[in-house]
Amino acid sequence: MAPALALSEEAPVSWAHRASKLEPYSGPPRNVQYIEELKLDESCRPKKYEIRGTHANSRILILDVSILDSTGRPPYRGDVFIEGRFSAVGTVPNKEELERDPNVRKFYGNGRTLMSGLGDAHTHLSWDGGDLSQFGSLGVEEHTLLTAKSAQCYLDCGYTMCWGAAAAKDRLDVVIRDAINAGNIPGPRCLANGKEIARTGGDLIPSITTYADGPDEMRETIRRHVDIGVDQIKLSMSGEEITETRAAQDCYFTDEETAACVDEAHRHGRMLCAHARARDSVVMCVKHGVDVIYHASYIDDEGMDLLESNKTKHVVAPAINWLIATLDADAFGYPKAKAEQAGYKKELDTAILGLREMHRQGIVVLPGGDYGFAWTPHGTYARDLVHFEKLLGFTAYESIIAATAGVAKLFMRENELGKILPGFYADCIVVDGDPLADLGILQDRSRLDIILINGRVHKAGTGRKKDNSSDYELNTSLFL
Numbered sequence: 001m002a003p004a005l006a007l008s009e010e011a012p013v014s015w016a017h018r019a020s021k022l023e024p025y026s027g028p029p030r031n032v033q034y035i036e037e038l039k040l041d042e043s044c045r046p047k048k049y050e051i052r053g054t055h056a057n058s059r060i061l062i063l064d065v066s067i068l069d070s071t072g073r074p075p076y077r078g079d080v081f082i083e084g085r086f087s088a089v090g091t092v093p094n095k096e097e098l099e100r101d102p103n104v105r106k107f108y109g110n111g112r113t114l115m116s117g118l119g120d121a122h123t124h125l126s127w128d129g130g131d132l133s134q135f136g137s138l139g140v141e142e143h144t145l146l147t148a149k150s151a152q153c154y155l156d157c158g159y160t161m162c163w164g165a166a167a168a169k170d171r172l173d174v175v176i177r178d179a180i181n182a183g184n185i186p187g188p189r190c191l192a193n194g195k196e197i198a199r200t201g202g203d204l205i206p207s208i209t210t211y212a213d214g215p216d217e218m219r220e221t222i223r224r225h226v227d228i229g230v231d232q233i234k235l236s237m238s239g240e241e242i243t244e245t246r247a248a249q250d251c252y253f254t255d256e257e258t259a260a261c262v263d264e265a266h267r268h269g270r271m272l273c274a275h276a277r278a279r280d281s282v283v284m285c286v287k288h289g290v291d292v293i294y295h296a297s298y299i300d301d302e303g304m305d306l307l308e309s310n311k312t313k314h315v316v317a318p319a320i321n322w323l324i325a326t327l328d329a330d331a332f333g334y335p336k337a338k339a340e341q342a343g344y345k346k347e348l349d350t351a352i353l354g355l356r357e358m359h360r361q362g363i364v365v366l367p368g369g370d371y372g373f374a375w376t377p378h379g380t381y382a383r384d385l386v387h388f389e390k391l392l393g394f395t396a397y398e399s400i401i402a403a404t405a406g407v408a409k410l411f412m413r414e415n416e417l418g419k420i421l422p423g424f425y426a427d428c429i430v431v432d433g434d435p436l437a438d439l440g441i442l443q444d445r446s447r448l449d450i451i452l453i454n455g456r457v458h459k460a461g462t463g464r465k466k467d468n469s470s471d472y473e474l475n476t477s478l479f480l
């Protein structure tokens with residue numbers, strides 16, 4: 001197998017000092033431009049799936065909301081009218097007439113925030129929060145139900161875009177994506193992945209891994225994944241400390257293998273993403289064109305320079321919550337002292353500096369990641385946004401831009417998803433409060449008063465009775 005390419009552990013990085021202090025910034029969101037300039041490989045444009053099940057005559061009027069449109073413009077007060085997509089935003093020309101129309105469903109916002117549904121760039125719908133090593137013995141039928149449950153959980157949490165980062169069995173992501181699109185089960189817009197591809201001896205969790213060694217086997221595995229209907233390909237390139245045998249700083253792929261994977265996947269119009277904690281794995285991703293780089297914890301100067309000069313072609317999704325939660329997993333039998341000893345504290349500190357520097361240099365960093373493990377349970381997805389603000393130097397609005405317009409860009413549907421603008425799909429949430437003042441409220445499902453996907457009401461009402469106008473009926477049914 002490929003040698004473990006160990007980095008000299010204390011290799012200094014040129015940004016360490018600069019990034020150790022967060023410079024205060026309160027201007028307009030900088031990543032609007034970073035995301036705009038991103039030009040993902042046109043030949044890998046994902047299929048444009050549509051979700052069925054929205055009634056052709058569905059008309060929804062949401063009045064008096066603070067519109068946080070994800071363009072970078074500050075929130076402003078206004079109304080929206082929805083007919084599958086947003087047909088009017090800000091000012092609704094025939095508002096009085098529509099208010100009187102009994103066939104128009106009306107909601108009164110009273111200044112609540114209307115914003116795009118959120119997106120997750122590193123989703124594992126088929127991780128179920130339990131012991132992942134047991135997945136091998138879990139029946140495919142049971143596993144499919146668990147996967148459907150996670151998909152609904154994402155939507156219940158206001159997430160309308162999930163970019164699959166690997167599935168535990170070959171077709172779990174694929175069938176759930178298709179069932180959501182057919183209108184059969186509730187869930188976000190999904191792009192599906194297959195099992196992660198690792199070399200023999202480079203796997204993280206054997207029961208959820210597809211093994212391939214050398215360029216030829218890897219090409220063959222990718223072709224098989226394409227045949228079963230995945231939208232993107234996952235490479236597991238580096239180690240992970242919790243395995244106790246594969247260090248995060250070790251890279252198991254060779255240049256030849258990485259290049260072959262990119263060539264084969266792109267030839268079939270599929271983007272790739274990679275578990276890439278090690279320095280060498282990040283360098284290989286950029287050199288050979290792996291589109292989405294996960295973690296990137298141990299990026300060094302060479303990797304940063306390469307990434308900076310290729311920043312229009314790559315997205316980094318750190319899945320930073322995994323590192324934070326793993327250092328706080330005593331209750332799950334993984335003591336903090338052990339996690340620190342394994343290297344998670346060091347990795348977190350190192351990763352934070354690198355990610356701050358990426359944000360400073362205009363590299364697109366997106367939230368989402370690795371929810372579905374025992375201590376990163378489904379339903380806690382929006383923790384990422386707070387981490388971005390508190391740790392990585394994003395403003396609250398930049399966190400929201402990344403999670404909305406940023407993930408829409410990764411779907412390559414930035415002209416119809418992720419913003420509150422006329423013509424865009426009505427995938428949106430109405431939040432009781434101001435997320436720009438407190439991103440933490442996005443973790444509180446009871447404050448997501450309305451959730452719409454594809455112009456269809458998934459949820460309206462919290463069951464709370466706050467004042468007369470918030471007295472929505474509680475309705476979580478899919479078809480209305």
Ligand SMILES: [Zn+2]
Nearest residue numbers: 122124165370
């Ligand atoms: Zn992952």
